[in-house]
Amino acid sequence: MNQLFKVFVTRRIPDPGTQILTPSCDVTFWESDDAIPREDLLKNVKDVDAILCMLTDKIDREVLEQAGPQLQVVSTMSVGYEHIDLQACQERGVSVTNTPNVSTDSVAELTVSLVLLTARRLLEGAYAVKNGEWGKWKPMWLCGVEMKKRTFGIMGLGRIGYGVAKRIKPFGVERIIYHDV
Secondary structure, X not given: OOOOEEEEEOOOOOHHHHHHHOOOEEEEEOOOOOOOOHHHHHHHOOOOOEEEEOOOOOEOHHHHHHHOOOOOEEEEOOOOOOOEOHHHHXXXXXXXXXXXXXXXHHHHHHHHHHHHHXXXXXXXXXXXXXXXXXXXXXXXXXXXXXOOOOEEEEEOOOHHHHXXXXXXXXXXXXXXXXXXX
C-alpha cells in the first residue's frame, strides 16, 4: 500500500484547503490562528514531504534541514515568498509555490471599504450612535465627501490596484489616475 504524502500546515486554513488536502495526504495542522512559534515549527516539520506555511513563518536552511531529505515542496499561502530561503530550497531540490491571487479580491474590497469609510465619515457616525450623540438631522453634520465626479488616485496598478479601480468606478468616480513602476 502506498504511503500518503506527509504535509505540515503551519496555521488553520479555510475549509476548501483542508478538504483538498486531507483525503489524499497525511496532514498535520498547527491548530491556531496565531503564528507558530519557531521551536514548534522546527519540531513539527520533522520527516514531512511538504510544508504549507504562511508569510509569518521563516523557512530557512534550519527548517529545511529539520524537515529532512524527503522534503519536496514548500508552499506559502501568500503572494510574497520573501520569508522562504529560495536558494536553500533550490540547492535541496525543493519546489516552492505561492498563491498569487489568494488575497487580491479581499484586499481590493477592503481598500474600497476603507476609502468609503473615510470619505463618508462612517466611523465617526458609528461612534456618534454608540455615544448617544445622534439626534435631529443637521445639514452639515457628518456629510463627508461623495465619490461622484471625483478624481481617484492609485499607487501601483497590479492585480490589487486594478481590482480597486474596477470596484471604485461604479461609485461615479469620473477619472482614475495611477502611478505604476
